[in-house]
Amino acid sequence: MPIVAHNDLPALQRLRAEGTTIVLPAERAAQQDIRELHIGLLNMMPDAALEATERQFFRLVGESNPIAQFYVHPFTLDAIPRGDKAAAHIARYYESFETIRADGLDALIITGANVTGEDLSRQPFWAPLGEVIEWAWENVTTTLLSCLATHAIMHFRYGQPRVLQPSKRWGVFSHRVLDKRHPLVADVNTRFDVPHSRWNDVSRAQFEAAGLRVLVDSEEVGVHLATSHDGLRMVFFQGHPEYDTISLLKEYKRDALLHAQGKLASEPPFPDHYLAKHEQAILLEWRDRLRQTAARGEAAPEFPEALVAPNIDNTWHDTAEAVIGNWMGCMYQVTHRERNKPFMDGVDPNDVLGIYSV
Template sequence: MPINIPKNLPAGEILRKEKIFVMEEDRAQTQQIRPLNILVCNLMPEKEKTELQLLRLLGNTPLQTNVTFLNTATYLSKNVSKSHLDTFYKTFKEIKHRRFDGMIITGAPVERMEFEDVHYWNEITEIMDWAKINVTSCMYICWGAQAALYHHFGIGKFELPKKCSGIYSHVITDLTVDLVRGFSDEYVAPHSRHTSVSIDDVRNCPELRLLSYSEEAGPFIIQSKDTKHIMITGHLEYDATTLADEYNRDVEKGEPVELPINYFPNNDPNKTPKNTWRAHSHLLFYNWLNYYVYQETPYDWHFVDDMIEYHI
C-alpha cells in the first residue's frame, strides 16, 4: 500500500526511484479506504534528509499512510528554506483540532541544553500533552526520546564524557513484545548523541519497560507499559552515510571528535560505510504501525468523542 505525501515534496521523486509506492494527496482522496494519519514533528536541522529517511520506513508496510509534517512556530529552522516549510509543513496551531493515529518526534541538535532552555520547549511539551488524547501511539527519537522520558516520566539526562557515535550491538530483553517481534537476539543500530539516560532509572520506573539496550550505548528501545509511548534513543532511521556526514561536518568545524565506533571499514573515513541495521529499521517501524497504530486506533475518531461525551 502507498504512503501519501504532499504534492511536489522533493523526497517523492527519490522514493519513486527506489520503488517505494508513494501517492500524492489528490489521488489518495479518490480511494475509498481509511488511511492512517501520521504526524511527524521534524526537529532535525537538515529536514529534507530526515523526511526521506522516515518516509522510506513509513512507506514500507501494507498500510496506506497519510503523513503531515509539523514545524515549530517558536523557532525557525536555519538549514531549510522558508518556502519549503511554508509549502510542506504545518504549525501546531494549524493541526491541534485534528486527531492522528500516530506521531513521531525526531531528534534535535539541542541535547546539551537544559530542556527548559530550549527555545521551543514549551511548544513541544504542549504538543506532547495534546498527544495524550489526540494521538493513538507516539514514537520519540534520540533527543525526542529524552524529552519524552523527562516530561512524561521525570527521567533526566546526563552529559557523556565523549560523544556516543557509531554502530553498537544491542540485545532484546523480551522477544514476545510485539514492538520487537522478529528481531534477532542481537542486532546493531546507530547512535549519535552527547547525552544519555540512566538504564537504572528506566528499569526502576514502574511505568516503563526496557525492551532493548547496549552494554556500550545504554538503553535503546523503551516502551511505556500502556504502550502509548515508544522511546528510541538512537537513530535506526539513519542512512548508511549519515554518521559520516556528521563526522565530516564536526571535523570541518574543528571539534575534537573521534571516529564513529564500528562504522567505517577498517576505521578508514575514506571508505564508504555499509548499512548493517536496515532490516531492523524497517521491522521496528512495521511493528509500530501494525501493532500499536493500525490495530489500536479507532476507525472513526468522532465515535470516540461521542463515547467520551456520553460517559462524562
C-alpha cells in the same frame, strides 16, 4: 505501507526519483478501499538536516508495510529559529500544529533536535513541545520519540533528566531484545545493530524508575527501545534506526571540517564499528590534507565520500523496517476510525495491546 503523495513535498518527489514503490499517487489511493493512516512528523531538526530527516522517516515507514495507505503530515514548532530557505520550505509544505490538532492523527513521530547547552528546559522548543506531548497523550494512539525527543520527554514528563557522558556514543552498536513477547519486537532478530550519535544518556535504571518498559538494550551504549507502561502510547528510541548508510560518515565530515575551522576543540574519532581499516586510512589521508590546507588558509580538499561510502555496510535498516512495521501494525489494530479518538471502544488505555493483563 505506501506513502500517499497528497501534496508536492520535495521529499516525496526525491523518493519517487529513487525508483521506490513506496510513494502512491493520490488519485490511485482514492480508488482503493483501504483504511488510510494519518501520521504526524514533528520535525525539530536544524535547517541543514530538515529535508534529509523527512526522507529518512518517510522511507522507513513507507517500506515497513506494503498494504495500508500512509498520509504524512509534517509540522514543526514556531519557536525553533529558522533561516530564510528552511522557513520558506516550512511555509510551503508543512502544516500548522493548530491544523494537526483539529484534524487529528493516528500516530505521531517526533524527531531529535540540535540544542545549545545541557539544560533542555531552557531550549526554545521546551514549552511548545510539552504542549504537543500533552495533546498527543490524550488524542493520538501512539507517539514515537527519537533520540533527543526521548530525552526531553523523559525529563518533561517523567522527571528523569539525561546525563552527560564522558565521551560521545557514536557509531553502530549491537543490541539485544530483552522482552521477546512484546509485539514491537515480534519476529525481529534477538540481536541487531542500531546507529547512535549522542553525548547524553538516559539509563535503563532511569527508564525503569519511571515505570517504563525497556525492550532493547546494548551493553555498550544502553537502552535503545522502550515504551510507556501501557506498552504503546509512547515509544522511545535513543538510537537512530532511521539513519541512512552514510549518515554517520556525513557527521564525521561535518565535525572534521568544524575542527579545521577552529570551531570544534578536538578532532573527531571514527564512529565505532562503522568503518573498515581501508576506509579509515582514506579518511586519515584526507584529514592530513585538511590540516595542511587549513594551516595555509586554503579551501578544504574534496571529501572522499565516493571512495568510502560504497564499502560501508548497513547492518541496521532491515531490523528498523521490521520494528517500524510492527509499530504501525500495533497502531492499526487499536486506533479508532475517527482520527480525534485514540482507541477503539473496549481498548484499555493502561494496557493498549492487552499483553500485560493476561
